[in-house]
Amino acid sequence: MLDKILNWRFWPLFFKELNELRRNRRLVAMMLVPPTVNLVLLGFAMNPEVTDLRLGIVDESRTAESREVISAFTESKSFVAAGHYSSIAELSRALSAGELEAGIVVPSDFATKRTRGEVAEVQFLVDSVNSNTGGISGGYAARIIGALNEKIALNKSSVRPARAVSRVSLFYNAGLQNSWFIVTGMIGMLLVMLGSLVSSASMVKEKEVGTVEQLLMTPAGSAEIILAKMAPIFLLLSLDIGVSSAVGSFVFGVPIRGSFALLYCSGMLCVLSGIGIGTIVATFTRSQQQAELLSFFVNPPLSMLSGATTPIEAMPHWMQPLTNLNPVKHFAVLARGVMLKGVGLEVLYPNFLALLAFTVILVGVSAWRFRKQLN
Amino acid sequence: MKRIIAQTRKELTQFSRDRLTVVLALVLPLILMWLIGSSVSLTVSDLPVVIQDFDQTPTSRRYVETIRASLTFRIVSLPITAAPESALDKAQARAAIIIPAKFEADLERGRTAEVQWLIDGTDANTANIMRNDAAMIAQAFNRQNGPSGAPAIDAQMRFWFNPGHDSDQYIGPAVFGLVLALFPPLLAALAMSREGEQKTILQVYVASIHAHEYLLGKILAYMIVAVAEWVLTLALAIPMFGIWFHGDPTPFLVSSFLYLFCNVCFGAMAGASIPNQAAAIQAVQNVCFLLSFLLAGFVFPISNIPPWLRWISGLVPARYFIEVSRDVFVRGGGWSATWHVPVLLAVLSLVFLFKGWMSLRKMQIEA
Numbered sequence: 001m002l003d004k005i006l007n008w009r010f011w012p013l014f015f016k017e018l019n020e021l022r023r024n025r026r027l028v029a030m031m032l033v034p035p036t037v038n039l040v041l042l043g044f045a046m047n048p049e050v051t052d053l054r055l056g057i058v059d060e061s062r063t064a065e066s067r068e069v070i071s072a073f074t075e076s077k078s079f080v081a082a083g084h085y086s087s088i089a090e091l092s093r094a095l096s097a098g099e100l101e102a103g104i105v106v107p108s109d110f111a112t113k114r115t116r117g118e119v120a121e122v123q124f125l126v127d128s129v130n131s132n133t134g135g136i137s138g139g140y141a142a143r144i145i146g147a148l149n150e151k152i153a154l155n156k157s158s159v160r161p162a163r164a165v166s167r168v169s170l171f172y173n174a175g176l177q178n179s180w181f182i183v184t185g186m187i188g189m190l191l192v193m194l195g196s197l198v199s200s201a202s203m204v205k206e207k208e209v210g211t212v213e214q215l216l217m218t219p220a221g222s223a224e225i226i227l228a229k230m231a232p233i234f235l236l237l238s239l240d241i242g243v244s245s246a247v248g249s250f251v252f253g254v255p256i257r258g259s260f261a262l263l264y265c266s267g268m269l270c271v272l273s274g275i276g277i278g279t280i281v282a283t284f285t286r287s288q289q290q291a292e293l294l295s296f297f298v299n300p301p302l303s304m305l306s307g308a309t310t311p312i313e314a315m316p317h318w319m320q321p322l323t324n325l326n327p328v329k330h331f332a333v334l335a336r337g338v339m340l341k342g343v344g345l346e347v348l349y350p351n352f353l354a355l356l357a358f359t360v361i362l363v364g365v366s367a368w369r370f371r372k373q374l375n
Numbered sequence: 376m377k378r379i380i381a382q383t384r385k386e387l388t389q390f391s392r393d394r395l396t397v398v399l400a401l402v403l404p405l406i407l408m409w410l411i412g413s414s415v416s417l418t419v420s421d422l423p424v425v426i427q428d429f430d431q432t433p434t435s436r437r438y439v440e441t442i443r444a445s446l447t448f449r450i451v452s453l454p455i456t457a458a459p460e461s462a463l464d465k466a467q468a469r470a471a472i473i474i475p476a477k478f479e480a481d482l483e484r485g486r487t488a489e490v491q492w493l494i495d496g497t498d499a500n501t502a503n504i505m506r507n508d509a510a511m512i513a514q515a516f517n518r519q520n521g522p523s524g525a526p527a528i529d530a531q532m533r534f535w536f537n538p539g540h541d542s543d544q545y546i547g548p549a550v551f552g553l554v555l556a557l558f559p560p561l562l563a564a565l566a567m568s569r570e571g572e573q574k575t576i577l578q579v580y581v582a583s584i585h586a587h588e589y590l591l592g593k594i595l596a597y598m599i600v601a602v603a604e605w606v607l608t609l610a611l612a613i614p615m616f617g618i619w620f621h622g623d624p625t626p627f628l629v630s631s632f633l634y635l636f637c638n639v640c641f642g643a644m645a646g647a648s649i650p651n652q653a654a655a656i657q658a659v660q661n662v663c664f665l666l667s668f669l670l671a672g673f674v675f676p677i678s679n680i681p682p683w684l685r686w687i688s689g690l691v692p693a694r695y696f697i698e699v700s701r702d703v704f705v706r707g708g709g710w711s712a713t714w715h716v717p718v719l720l721a722v723l724s725l726v727f728l729f730k731g732w733m734s735l736r737k738m739q740i741e742a
Contacts, residue, residue, distance in 0.1 A: 026654070038665075045669040047679040048417055048500045069528065095535060096708050119529050128534040129705050130676065132417040132500070135540045138532050139507030146514040149526040163517045164438065164482065166509040167489045171463055173496035181498045201653070289565070289652035292660075293399055300407055304414040310674070311501050313469075314416040314542070333466065336497045343464050 013228035035244040043179040050136040054082035056103040063111035078140040179252040185308030188331030195274020203282035241267035257342030276362030283369040330355040382592025416542040425453035425468040430478035547616025548700035556667040556693040559601035560642030567646025568655035601635040621707030633720040634696040644731035667693035
């Protein structure tokens, strides 16, 4: 039995492919650079955090009451005072020029209204060109004013007013590190894309150089040829799972709270489905350049419909179910489950099975297409 | 001049014969813009939340109604025996809200009643939005519930430029620039590197055409293609995102032209220095698309990028174009806010053009 395995003609082919892959510097660079450089770049650059918003101030009241409001804003972590303006017109100009993210206007009758016990108004202007930042800074302002109102109500009457408060506990990512979200989403994307890029490049090269015929003349069957082609790529790219989780944990401090074995297995499925996609692309093209152009039709849907970098809940409703057809999405759920939530297969099995199913389908179709072509 | 135009015509004929490239040039930008434009957004709605109401009184139900009224949340049911944390573990809900027993009784006695919000923090931005909403829901509930009457201070919120926080107004003008950052340089790079790869460049050397004429001819041809792409994508972007010019459109038109020129020059430069089509595609894809996607302020604010990385964004043409595009479609600041963009784009174009010319000359000497 052991003898049979050792003498299997698959091995010489396998080592031939491995050697070829190792000698191709560009391919090796393609395997090593993205999981390190891209992950670092993406983790640092994709950050929608909203803090230290530049706040412009127009204080027409200039009283203790107005200063109380303004300091409530500037003392919070959310806003920093960026300048005092003498009129609303000046503030508007600064806001239009993009020098400020928000502005607060305290009108001249603010203090009198406050002492009379009337409702005193302030205006809060938000630059909401960036809809996310605009919405969040509006929320910050409402919270600050709300807290101030409660404080004033408390001072007015010695009786504590009955009120409901929300006690928020943040699960899984208490520091709200956005890079944790990006890194866990991007690992799967990188694995699938690298798998498809490297495998299509190596398959097409054989066609371009015309060595496919030589392969056919070997006694190996077409299944063995395919296996020998895929196995070295699969092995080398599987190392990338370790590299990228190491980058995640050393550079960004992403924890791995669950089972690393489960993460690795899911990562290997991602690599395999990437190899399947790449091989299918390669069977439709004659040159490497065509294969790369064709991947422009494949990669954008894979990356955009995955929820890897932006939340799926922000997509249009009809689009959200489509993400279930994407292996990258299932890996993102698995990676976030294992790394951040620390849950295992008992919770993640639907995504694991879906990923497994996609892998089987993609590898099956690619093997079928490749065999058809060889014959 | 005549030789430049001849080169341009030759280039356009060659382009129109390659069907994959024509589809790539004219159809793919539209698909990609549609895809990115409809999927990339940070504005969440209908987040699933589970509520466990241990109080089951009219007051606690009024609290639940306040949550139901918010657009951010969608209440999903939770079996009474299940632990709310497990709904977060299984990703069935993004937040679990627990209303304690004696919620109503505490409020009636004038005590503070605490409602627990367990928020899934895996997506930090969404968690931050939920945290804001948790505080605002409590305030809204207290306003309805409390006898305190009107608040002492009333903040009137004015959301400028984009009053509905419409994500399309933010993403739309930018995705238009992003798509134009990818395809014009890609086509130009392919055309340049093809000649290097297939050694047809040698025929050019023996012809009477000069290096700069050859380069300008190619750039002119792909400028024409790029302008066609610009018209098509703009024609789709305006209805798709519901955007229209605010104020003077001339800064946009001038910057658009320079932006396309800049991108085509970059592509020509990349193609001239990499005589291998597959590698040229990779280079353009990584440099143009990735950098424009990440460092041009497309979704994520540039000011959030750490300084050691941020300086690169100054070299990315898309960064300047997105500024103008947002200005003309959303803000409406006109020339006074945007005059620097055409200047910087022109400078970048000249740098790329010069580099491209240099590498072409170098190739000629080596050949």
